Each structure stands twice: as C-alpha cells, then as structure tokens.
Amino acid sequence: MREPILAAPELALSGISKQFGAFTALQDISLTVNKGEFVCLLGPSGCGKTTLLRMIAGLESCENGQIYQADRNITRASPAQRDYGIVFQSYALFPNLTVAANIAYGLKGRREDKERRVSELLALIGLPGIAQKYPAQLSGGQQQRVALARALATSPSLLLLDEPLSALDAQVREHLRSEIKALQQKLGITTIMVTHDQEEALTMADRIVVMNHGVIEQIGTPAQIYQQPASRFVADFVGHCNWIRGIATGVNTVQLGAAQLAVNPAKPLQAGEQYELFIRPEDVELLPEWQADEQHALAKLMHLELIGSIYRLKLSVAHWGGIELEVVASHREMAALRIDDGQLIPLRLPAQHLRCFGEVLKLDSLNAEAFSGEVAQ
Numbered sequence: 001m002r003e004p005i006l007a008a009p010e011l012a013l014s015g016i017s018k019q020f021g022a023f024t025a026l027q028d029i030s031l032t033v034n035k036g037e038f039v040c041l042l043g044p045s046g047c048g049k050t051t052l053l054r055m056i057a058g059l060e061s062c063e064n065g066q067i068y069q070a071d072r073n074i075t076r077a078s079p080a081q082r083d084y085g086i087v088f089q090s091y092a093l094f095p096n097l098t099v100a101a102n103i104a105y106g107l108k109g110r111r112e113d114k115e116r117r118v119s120e121l122l123a124l125i126g127l128p129g130i131a132q133k134y135p136a137q138l139s140g141g142q143q144q145r146v147a148l149a150r151a152l153a154t155s156p157s158l159l160l161l162d163e164p165l166s167a168l169d170a171q172v173r174e175h176l177r178s179e180i181k182a183l184q185q186k187l188g189i190t191t192i193m194v195t196h197d198q199e200e201a202l203t204m205a206d207r208i209v210v211m212n213h214g215v216i217e218q219i220g221t222p223a224q225i226y227q228q229p230a231s232r233f234v235a236d237f238v239g240h241c242n243w244i245r246g247i248a249t250g251v252n253t254v255q256l257g258a259a260q261l262a263v264n265p266a267k268p269l270q271a272g273e274q275y276e277l278f279i280r281p282e283d284v285e286l287l288p289e290w291q292a293d294e295q296h297a298l299a300k301l302m303h304l305e306l307i308g309s310i311y312r313l314k315l316s317v318a319h320w321g322g323i324e325l326e327v328v329a330s331h332r333e334m335a336a337l338r339i340d341d342g343q344l345i346p347l348r349l350p351a352q353h354l355r356c357f358g359e360v361l362k363l364d365s366l367n368a369e370a371f372s373g374e375v376a377q
C-alpha cells in the first residue's frame with residue numbers, strides 16, 4: 001500500500017528570530033499553518049506579532065530562520081515575489097482613487113477583465129454600487145471591506161490581516177468579525193491575523209498562537225487555549241483567573257487557611273512547598289446551601305455588579321485564609337441564591353477546576369499576604 005501524500009502546509013516558519021539592534025523582538029519562532037486555516041497571532045502590545053506578520057510578508061528582513069510557502073523557500077523573497085494579500089489596521093486606501101481603482105490597483109490585464117473582477121469583489125464584500133465612490137465617502141467598516149477586497153483581488157493563497165478591526169467601533173467590529181470569518185471560510189483562503197483582542201481571536205481563529213516577549217507561549221484551538229492554558233501568562237491573558245496561594249499537603253491537596261482542598265495540578269505537588277492555584281470565575285460554584293465538605297465554605301460578599309447578562313461578585317472567604325475570589329453568575333443562579341445584605345454565601349471550589357501549573361513558589365516571591373488571594377484580569 002502506498003503512503004498517503006500529505007500536502008505541504010501553506011506556510012512553515014522555522015527558527016525565526018529578529019533583532020532590532022540589541023533588542024530581541026522574536027526568538028526561535030516555529031509554526032506551520034495548514035491550507036485553509038485561520039490562525040490568530042495573539043499577544044499584548046510589543047510581543048512581536050506585527051513583526052512576525054511583516055516578516056511573512058517580506059516587509060521585514062529575515063536573517064535567522066526559514067520561511068516556506070507551500071514548497072517554496074521565500075525567506076529572502078521580496079514582497080512582490082510572494083503570494084499574499086494584506087490588510088492593515090489603518091485602511092491604507094489611496095484617497096485620490098475611486099473604490100474601483102483602489103481594488104484594481106494590483107491587477108494586470110485588460111480593462112474589461114479588471115472591471116469584471118472589481119464587480120465580483122464588490123459583490124463578495126456585500127457592497128455593490130460603490131465602485132465610483134472615494135474612500136472619504138465611506139464609513140470605517142466599508143473602507144476596511146474595500147481594503148479586504150483589494151487584498152483578495154489577485155486571488156492570493158495567503159491573506160495577512162494586521163489588526164484589521166481595531167480602528168472600528170465595537171458594533172461594527174463585531175459585525176465585520178463574522179463577515180470576515182464567513183468570507184474566509186467561503187474562499188477557503190489560508191489566513192493569519194494579528195490581534196491583541198482575546199475575544200476576536202477566540203471567536204475567529206481555528207488556532208491561536210499566544211505570544212509574549214518575542215516567544216510563542218502556546219499554540220492551540222480556542223478551546224485548548226482557554227480550557228488548558230500552558231502557562232500562567234496564557235491563563236491570565238486569555239480570560240480571567242483567580243490566583244490563590246497555598247501550601248501543598250500531598251500530591252494533589254493544598255492547605256488554604258483552615259481547610260485542606262483537593263486540586264488538579266499539572267504535575268504532582270511536593271508536600272510543604274508553596275504553590276499558586278487558579279480557578280476561572282465561572283468555575284466557582286455558588287450554592288443555595290452550605291455542605292460539610294473541605295471544598296465548601298461560606299463567603300462574604302464584598303462587591304456586586306451587573307454586567308448585562310451576568311453578575312460579577314467579589315467574595316472574601318475567611319475560612320480559606322481570607323482569600324478573595326471573583327465569581328460570575330447568571331441571573332437565574334443569582335435568583336436561586338436570594339442574596340440579602342450581610343448574608344454569607346455558600347460556595348464550592350470543584351477540585352477539577354482548581355488547577356495548578358505545579359511550579360514551586362520561591363520564598364523571595366512570597367510576601368506578607370502569602371495566603372491571601374489575588375484576582376487578575
């Protein structure tokens with residue numbers, strides 16, 4: 001029997017590094033992107049995601065590492081020799097050219113063919129009839145769709161998006177998010193998008209590459225990134241976490257104040273060492289009744305706010321050494337709790353959601369509030 005022939009990935013980066021003088025912007029980046037995949041480069045400002053996208057585009061030189069597109073080594077190819085379309089954060093349309101001329105800018109060939117292609121693309125982005133308008137006559141969202149049409153005009157194999165939605169207001173952004181995703185799926189075009197917006201990455205990407213200080217922290221599907229973060233940075237950057245310090249009493253048990261709780265560590269804990277535990281706000285269970293169990297406690301309500309469809313509560317648990325917890329609850333859960341002024345709220349930290357990366361906390365990283373909780377965004 002013959003071995004199946006596996007198609008080369010649309011893009012393969014290996015060992016990419018980038019220095020700006022003495023500053024290391026990227027360090028040993030390796031990544032493959034499959035044909036038709038939508039990959040987001042996600043990370044805080046300055047983590048190197050735009051630099052990486054610009055290197056893929058040939059807009060930034062690549063001295064260390066290799067870049068392959070399909071089977072072709074494009075490491076030293078000029079932008080014009082590469083096969084991609086790109087959309088930038090600022091619309092970057094030519095203000096003195098009509099929409100049609102902007103879209104047709106990179107097209108070669110006969111006038112009729114160009115006109116047909118422009119009409120096709122305008123239909124594709126849902127804006128027929130604006131061919132003769134100028135960029136200044138369009139809204140931000142419309143301009144960004146035209147920029148997208150221009151990027152797609154030559155039917156490239158790869159679409160590069162550099163924060164394409166960040167200049168738009170929230171409502172337009174959300175709408176365009178689903179439009180871009182639908183268009184990408186319809187065309188099956190391999191897409192790499194830079195964003196610092198976790199919600200954008202979680203809703204649009206097939207896979208997310210989380211970056212921090214020039215290195216890749218984790219590559220995974222949105223569910224993997226959210227549910228199984230590989231590091232403290234990823235857990236903190238994507239979603240909210242309650243961080244709690246405690247002393248291990250066994251391979252998967254931790255002393256918190258007066259109680260010993262079962263936890264779900266990534267590796268066995270060493271009794272007597274101090275660790276940091278984390279739990280997502282939505283994984284803390286608020287209960288109508290307290291039960292005599294180590295995972296249960298009574299919490300004091302410190303703060304309550306309504307954020308549209310959910311409530312956010314700040315709770316303090318004296319029994320667990322005074323830790324503070326952020327918890328989110330639906331309207332239905334809140335109605336079942338009947339929270340009155342000053343009343344203590346029973347809650348439970350389910351062991352499987354009380355996780356720990358298993359890194360021992362060094363003594364010098366501890367301070368007087370070693371047992372108090374900390375809530376991070």
Ligand SMILES: Nc1ncnc2c1ncn2[C@@H]1O[C@H](COP(=O)(O)OP(=O)(O)OP(=O)(O)O)[C@@H](O)[C@H]1O
Nearest residue numbers: 020023025043044045046047048049050051052196
């Ligand atoms: N041409 C350059 N010369 C010197 N330093 C640069 C240059 N381009 C980028 N840098 C630095 O490299 C780091 C990464 O920049 P990059 O633009 O890739 O970050 P980013 O993750 O895209 O952030 P942002 O979302 O703010 O654009 C930053 O510290 C930036 O100051």
